[in-house]
Amino acid sequence: MSWDIQNLFRRHAKGIAKSLRRRGIDSETAADLTQDTFLKVLVSPPSGTAKNHNPKAYLYQAARNLSIDHNRHQRVFPRVDLNDDEFAAIADPSPSAETVVYDRQKLQLVEKALAELPRRVREAFELHRIGELTIVEVAKRLDMSTTRTWALIRDAYEHIEDRLNGL
Known part of the structure:
Protein backbone atom coordinates (compact mmCIF):
# COMPACT_ATOMS: atom_id res chain seq x y z
CA MET A 1 0.00 0.00 0.00
CA SER A 2 1.28 3.47 -0.89
CA TRP A 3 0.57 6.38 1.44
CA ASP A 4 0.06 9.91 0.14
CA ILE A 5 2.17 11.68 2.77
CA GLN A 6 1.40 15.19 1.48
CA ASN A 7 -2.34 14.63 1.66
CA LEU A 8 -2.06 12.96 5.07
CA PHE A 9 0.04 15.87 6.34
CA ARG A 10 -2.47 18.46 5.11
CA ARG A 11 -5.35 16.57 6.70
CA HIS A 12 -3.84 15.49 10.04
CA ALA A 13 -0.79 17.61 10.98
CA LYS A 14 -2.77 20.24 12.92
CA GLY A 15 -4.75 17.58 14.77
CA ILE A 16 -1.62 15.64 15.70
CA ALA A 17 0.09 18.80 16.98
CA LYS A 18 -3.04 19.68 18.96
CA SER A 19 -3.18 16.20 20.52
CA LEU A 20 0.49 16.48 21.48
CA ARG A 21 -0.13 19.85 23.14
CA ARG A 22 -3.00 18.28 25.09
CA ARG A 23 -0.47 15.73 26.33
CA GLY A 24 1.47 18.60 27.94
CA ILE A 25 4.03 19.26 25.23
CA ASP A 26 4.81 22.88 24.34
CA SER A 27 3.82 24.11 20.88
CA GLU A 28 7.35 24.21 19.43
CA THR A 29 8.12 20.68 20.54
CA ALA A 30 4.69 19.53 19.36
CA ALA A 31 5.45 20.97 15.91
CA ASP A 32 8.81 19.16 15.90
CA LEU A 33 7.24 15.88 16.98
CA THR A 34 4.55 16.26 14.31
CA GLN A 35 7.27 16.63 11.68
CA ASP A 36 9.09 13.65 13.17
CA THR A 37 5.89 11.60 12.98
CA PHE A 38 5.55 12.14 9.27
CA LEU A 39 9.25 11.58 8.74
CA LYS A 40 8.99 8.28 10.61
CA VAL A 41 6.06 7.18 8.43
CA LEU A 42 7.89 8.34 5.30
CA VAL A 43 11.03 6.40 6.21
CA SER A 44 9.30 3.26 7.44
CA PRO A 45 5.63 3.00 6.51
CA PRO A 46 3.55 0.16 7.93
CA SER A 47 4.17 -3.18 6.29
CA GLY A 48 2.11 -4.04 3.22
CA THR A 49 0.85 -7.21 4.90
CA ALA A 50 -1.01 -5.31 7.63
CA LYS A 51 -4.69 -6.28 7.58
CA ASN A 52 -6.20 -2.97 8.64
CA HIS A 53 -4.85 0.18 7.08
CA ASN A 54 -5.97 3.17 9.07
CA PRO A 55 -3.44 5.92 8.29
CA LYS A 56 -4.93 8.39 10.76
CA ALA A 57 -4.74 5.92 13.66
CA TYR A 58 -1.23 4.92 12.62
CA LEU A 59 -0.07 8.57 12.55
CA TYR A 60 -1.62 9.39 15.92
CA GLN A 61 -0.06 6.27 17.46
CA ALA A 62 3.34 7.14 16.01
CA ALA A 63 3.00 10.67 17.42
CA ARG A 64 1.97 9.30 20.79
CA ASN A 65 4.99 6.99 20.85
CA LEU A 66 7.29 9.87 19.95
CA SER A 67 5.79 11.98 22.73
CA ILE A 68 6.36 9.16 25.22
CA ASP A 69 9.98 8.92 24.07
CA HIS A 70 10.33 12.69 24.34
CA ASN A 71 8.92 12.75 27.89
CA ARG A 72 11.15 9.86 28.91
CA HIS A 73 14.16 11.70 27.49
CA GLN A 74 13.16 14.87 29.35
CA ARG A 75 13.04 12.97 32.65
CA VAL A 76 16.52 11.55 32.09
CA PHE A 77 18.00 14.72 30.61
CA PRO A 78 15.93 17.65 31.87
CA ARG A 79 16.18 20.85 29.90
CA VAL A 80 17.63 23.82 31.72
CA ASP A 81 17.18 27.34 30.39
CA LEU A 82 20.17 29.55 31.09
CA ASN A 83 20.69 33.22 30.46
CA ASP A 84 23.88 34.37 28.72
CA ASP A 85 25.78 35.01 31.95
CA GLU A 86 24.95 31.59 33.38
CA PHE A 87 25.92 29.93 30.11
CA ALA A 88 29.21 31.80 29.97
CA ALA A 89 29.98 30.63 33.50
CA ILE A 90 29.84 26.96 32.47
CA ALA A 91 31.23 27.30 28.95
CA ASP A 92 34.71 25.85 28.56
CA PRO A 93 37.04 28.76 27.81
CA SER A 94 39.77 26.52 26.44
CA PRO A 95 40.22 26.53 22.66
CA SER A 96 39.09 23.63 20.51
CA ALA A 97 41.58 21.05 19.29
Whole structure:
Protein backbone atom coordinates (compact mmCIF):
# COMPACT_ATOMS: atom_id res chain seq x y z
CA MET A 1 0.00 0.00 0.00
CA SER A 2 1.28 3.47 -0.89
CA TRP A 3 0.57 6.38 1.44
CA ASP A 4 0.06 9.91 0.14
CA ILE A 5 2.17 11.68 2.77
CA GLN A 6 1.40 15.19 1.48
CA ASN A 7 -2.34 14.63 1.66
CA LEU A 8 -2.06 12.96 5.07
CA PHE A 9 0.04 15.87 6.34
CA ARG A 10 -2.47 18.46 5.11
CA ARG A 11 -5.35 16.57 6.70
CA HIS A 12 -3.84 15.49 10.04
CA ALA A 13 -0.79 17.61 10.98
CA LYS A 14 -2.77 20.24 12.92
CA GLY A 15 -4.75 17.58 14.77
CA ILE A 16 -1.62 15.64 15.70
CA ALA A 17 0.09 18.80 16.98
CA LYS A 18 -3.04 19.68 18.96
CA SER A 19 -3.18 16.20 20.52
CA LEU A 20 0.49 16.48 21.48
CA ARG A 21 -0.13 19.85 23.14
CA ARG A 22 -3.00 18.28 25.09
CA ARG A 23 -0.47 15.73 26.33
CA GLY A 24 1.47 18.60 27.94
CA ILE A 25 4.03 19.26 25.23
CA ASP A 26 4.81 22.88 24.34
CA SER A 27 3.82 24.11 20.88
CA GLU A 28 7.35 24.21 19.43
CA THR A 29 8.12 20.68 20.54
CA ALA A 30 4.69 19.53 19.36
CA ALA A 31 5.45 20.97 15.91
CA ASP A 32 8.81 19.16 15.90
CA LEU A 33 7.24 15.88 16.98
CA THR A 34 4.55 16.26 14.31
CA GLN A 35 7.27 16.63 11.68
CA ASP A 36 9.09 13.65 13.17
CA THR A 37 5.89 11.60 12.98
CA PHE A 38 5.55 12.14 9.27
CA LEU A 39 9.25 11.58 8.74
CA LYS A 40 8.99 8.28 10.61
CA VAL A 41 6.06 7.18 8.43
CA LEU A 42 7.89 8.34 5.30
CA VAL A 43 11.03 6.40 6.21
CA SER A 44 9.30 3.26 7.44
CA PRO A 45 5.63 3.00 6.51
CA PRO A 46 3.55 0.16 7.93
CA SER A 47 4.17 -3.18 6.29
CA GLY A 48 2.11 -4.04 3.22
CA THR A 49 0.85 -7.21 4.90
CA ALA A 50 -1.01 -5.31 7.63
CA LYS A 51 -4.69 -6.28 7.58
CA ASN A 52 -6.20 -2.97 8.64
CA HIS A 53 -4.85 0.18 7.08
CA ASN A 54 -5.97 3.17 9.07
CA PRO A 55 -3.44 5.92 8.29
CA LYS A 56 -4.93 8.39 10.76
CA ALA A 57 -4.74 5.92 13.66
CA TYR A 58 -1.23 4.92 12.62
CA LEU A 59 -0.07 8.57 12.55
CA TYR A 60 -1.62 9.39 15.92
CA GLN A 61 -0.06 6.27 17.46
CA ALA A 62 3.34 7.14 16.01
CA ALA A 63 3.00 10.67 17.42
CA ARG A 64 1.97 9.30 20.79
CA ASN A 65 4.99 6.99 20.85
CA LEU A 66 7.29 9.87 19.95
CA SER A 67 5.79 11.98 22.73
CA ILE A 68 6.36 9.16 25.22
CA ASP A 69 9.98 8.92 24.07
CA HIS A 70 10.33 12.69 24.34
CA ASN A 71 8.92 12.75 27.89
CA ARG A 72 11.15 9.86 28.91
CA HIS A 73 14.16 11.70 27.49
CA GLN A 74 13.16 14.87 29.35
CA ARG A 75 13.04 12.97 32.65
CA VAL A 76 16.52 11.55 32.09
CA PHE A 77 18.00 14.72 30.61
CA PRO A 78 15.93 17.65 31.87
CA ARG A 79 16.18 20.85 29.90
CA VAL A 80 17.63 23.82 31.72
CA ASP A 81 17.18 27.34 30.39
CA LEU A 82 20.17 29.55 31.09
CA ASN A 83 20.69 33.22 30.46
CA ASP A 84 23.88 34.37 28.72
CA ASP A 85 25.78 35.01 31.95
CA GLU A 86 24.95 31.59 33.38
CA PHE A 87 25.92 29.93 30.11
CA ALA A 88 29.21 31.80 29.97
CA ALA A 89 29.98 30.63 33.50
CA ILE A 90 29.84 26.96 32.47
CA ALA A 91 31.23 27.30 28.95
CA ASP A 92 34.71 25.85 28.56
CA PRO A 93 37.04 28.76 27.81
CA SER A 94 39.77 26.52 26.44
CA PRO A 95 40.22 26.53 22.66
CA SER A 96 39.09 23.63 20.51
CA ALA A 97 41.58 21.05 19.29
CA GLU A 98 41.37 22.53 15.78
CA THR A 99 42.19 25.99 17.11
CA VAL A 100 45.18 24.65 19.03
CA VAL A 101 46.55 22.90 15.94
CA TYR A 102 45.97 25.95 13.74
CA ASP A 103 47.61 28.30 16.25
CA ARG A 104 50.61 26.00 16.58
CA GLN A 105 51.00 25.99 12.81
CA LYS A 106 50.87 29.80 12.79
CA LEU A 107 53.43 29.95 15.59
CA GLN A 108 55.81 27.69 13.65
CA LEU A 109 55.44 29.93 10.60
CA VAL A 110 56.17 33.01 12.72
CA GLU A 111 59.28 31.35 14.16
CA LYS A 112 60.50 30.49 10.65
CA ALA A 113 59.70 33.99 9.40
CA LEU A 114 61.64 35.52 12.30
CA ALA A 115 64.60 33.27 11.55
CA GLU A 116 64.57 34.51 7.94
CA LEU A 117 64.87 38.17 8.98
CA PRO A 118 68.22 40.00 9.04
CA ARG A 119 69.66 40.29 12.55
CA ARG A 120 68.90 44.03 13.03
CA VAL A 121 65.31 43.69 11.78
CA ARG A 122 64.66 40.68 14.00
CA GLU A 123 66.26 42.38 16.98
CA ALA A 124 64.20 45.56 16.53
CA PHE A 125 61.01 43.53 16.15
CA GLU A 126 61.71 41.35 19.20
CA LEU A 127 62.56 44.34 21.40
CA HIS A 128 59.39 46.11 20.35
CA ARG A 129 56.93 43.21 20.23
CA ILE A 130 58.30 40.74 22.81
CA GLY A 131 60.28 43.15 24.98
CA GLU A 132 57.38 45.61 24.89
CA LEU A 133 59.68 48.57 24.33
CA THR A 134 58.46 51.66 22.55
CA ILE A 135 59.95 52.54 19.17
CA VAL A 136 61.92 55.36 20.79
CA GLU A 137 63.36 52.93 23.38
CA VAL A 138 64.24 50.40 20.66
CA ALA A 139 65.89 53.14 18.60
CA LYS A 140 68.02 54.23 21.55
CA ARG A 141 69.03 50.67 22.35
CA LEU A 142 70.00 49.95 18.71
CA ASP A 143 71.53 53.42 18.24
CA MET A 144 69.28 54.23 15.29
CA SER A 145 66.78 56.92 14.37
CA THR A 146 63.15 56.33 15.29
CA THR A 147 62.19 56.54 11.61
CA ARG A 148 64.68 53.81 10.66
CA THR A 149 63.64 51.72 13.69
CA TRP A 150 59.98 51.98 12.71
CA ALA A 151 60.84 50.97 9.14
CA LEU A 152 62.64 47.84 10.42
CA ILE A 153 59.74 46.87 12.67
CA ARG A 154 57.24 47.51 9.87
CA ASP A 155 59.32 45.33 7.50
CA ALA A 156 59.29 42.54 10.09
CA TYR A 157 55.51 42.75 10.45
CA GLU A 158 55.07 42.65 6.67
CA HIS A 159 57.42 39.69 6.32
CA ILE A 160 55.58 37.73 9.03
CA GLU A 161 52.21 38.62 7.53
CA ASP A 162 53.35 37.41 4.10
CA ARG A 163 54.37 34.06 5.61
CA LEU A 164 51.11 33.70 7.53
CA ASN A 165 49.04 34.40 4.42
CA GLY A 166 50.45 31.18 2.99
CA LEU A 167 48.73 29.16 5.76
